[in-house]
Amino acid sequence: xxxxxxxxxxxxxxxxxxxxxxxxxxxxxxxxxxxxxxxxxxxxxxxxxxxxxxxxxxxxxxxxxxxxxxxxxxxxxxxxxxxxxxxxxxxxxxxxxxxxxxxxxxxxxxxxxx
Numbered sequence: 001x002x003x004x005x006x007x008x009x010x011x012x013x014x015x016x017x018x019x020x021x022x023x024x025x026x027x028x029x030x031x032x033x034x035x036x037x038x039x040x041x042x043x044x045x046x047x048x049x050x051x052x053x054x055x056x057x058x059x060x061x062x063x064x065x066x067x068x069x070x071x072x073x074x075x076x077x078x079x080x081x082x083x084x085x086x087x088x089x090x091x092x093x094x095x096x097x098x099x100x101x102x103x104x105x106x107x108x109x110x111x112x113x114x
Contacts, residue, residue: 027050032051055111060076063096066092069096071093
């Protein structure tokens with residue numbers, strides 16, 4: 001049985017996570033999305049860095065290179081480290097930047113729908 005302390009920790013984390021989601025949603029703008037589309041790697045604005053850091057939390061999307069450095073596919077990383085990754089869609093990307101932006105947009109859409 002869970003202790004009162006554990007329950008309080010879960011409640012506090014849920015409250016923190018809800019507030020953080022609200023803050024991150026407020027950072028998503030067409031300009032921010034365009035910034036990521038233009039330059040998915042490298043240095044970014046503070047707002048985009050915050051959004052990307054939020055998106056790195058599990059469960060996360062990732063890229064699988066079917067043909068090394070030539071073809072990429074979106075996958076979902078499992079929470080259980082012993083479980084295999086799950087392919088998201090059959091779309092194959094031929095540009096790493098395009099694939100990275102697809103991951104970013106998948107995260108944006110999930111966040112805005114939550």
